[in-house]
Amino acid sequence: MDAYNILWADLVTLKRHWSRYLITTLMSPLLYLVAFGWGLGRSINLNGTSYLEFVIPGIIALTAMTTSFNGASTRLNVDRLYYKSFDECLMAPIGLPSMLMGKAMIGVVRGLMSSFVFIAVAFLIAPTIHIGSPFLVGLLLTCLTFAFLGVLAALLARSHEDMATFASLILMPMTFLGGTFFSLSQVPSGLKYALYALPLTHSSLFLRAAALDQPLPWTSLLILLVFFAAFLAGGMVVLRRISI
Numbered sequence: 001m002d003a004y005n006i007l008w009a010d011l012v013t014l015k016r017h018w019s020r021y022l023i024t025t026l027m028s029p030l031l032y033l034v035a036f037g038w039g040l041g042r043s044i045n046l047n048g049t050s051y052l053e054f055v056i057p058g059i060i061a062l063t064a065m066t067t068s069f070n071g072a073s074t075r076l077n078v079d080r081l082y083y084k085s086f087d088e089c090l091m092a093p094i095g096l097p098s099m100l101m102g103k104a105m106i107g108v109v110r111g112l113m114s115s116f117v118f119i120a121v122a123f124l125i126a127p128t129i130h131i132g133s134p135f136l137v138g139l140l141l142t143c144l145t146f147a148f149l150g151v152l153a154a155l156l157a158r159s160h161e162d163m164a165t166f167a168s169l170i171l172m173p174m175t176f177l178g179g180t181f182f183s184l185s186q187v188p189s190g191l192k193y194a195l196y197a198l199p200l201t202h203s204s205l206f207l208r209a210a211a212l213d214q215p216l217p218w219t220s221l222l223i224l225l226v227f228f229a230a231f232l233a234g235g236m237v238v239l240r241r242i243s244i
Contacts, residue, residue, distance in 0.1 A: 002094045006102025007109075010075055014110065025114045029063045030121070036181050037125075046183060049212060056122045056129060057208040058180035060115055061142060065200050067114040068143040069171065072107025073150030077163050080154065090243050100151060100235050107147030108140075115139055135210035141224050142203040148231040149199075155238040179204040199227040
């Protein structure tokens with residue numbers, strides 16, 4: 001209940017501007033879909049799968065990453081550094097775990113909302129995509145992982161420019177190197193191991209396998225869970241430090 005009380009204010013803001021939010025967050029994935037799925041990949045076939053079907057799960061993972069991260073980090077960053085209202089939240093009789101969860105859950109809500117709308121659009125283009133329980137579990141874990149990463153980044157940021165720097169150095173490389181638009185089997189061995197260190201890589205692998213009804217890489221789901229636990233623990237450490 002304490003976490004929901006923290007989340008409630010962000011939900012009210014989202015309710016007022018949900019249409020504008022969806023238009024803004026869906027623009028990039030739709031452009032990726034047109035440019036890579038229909039443009040560059042029209043005649044490409046990967047192991048019996050059209051490139052369009054191959055790239056859609058990757059774009060879903062990318063959408064979940066960016067919207068969950070930005071949804072959790074932007075509001076918290078503004079509250080901390082501009083409005084200075086986060087200090088008042090810290091003085092409220094609410095436990096730090098509930099505070100952390102409440103600030104992260106708005107990112108999860110935004111990530112799931114944008115992802116489900118994009119999935120609805122993807123079904124019109126590629127109706128053979130399979131959306132089952134494993135896919136939904138992987139999508140939820142992806143949103144949780146990057147929402148808590150967003151909270152951690154916002155807690156560590158000392159200025160608004162720090163968030164832009166973090167996005168450029170962390171999110172941008174994952175966007176194009178996390179297995180979203182290409183198969184890791186085509187990457188040299190040395191680079192492949194480096195790409196497996198990115199959480200988006202494992203999200204893309206698991207969601208793609210689930211969507212294409214292929215054998216599920218449970219190791220990737222486990223690694224994604226480890227990233228989630230690490231970002232959660234990191235957020236708690238930083239939150240305890242700044243609340244003293």
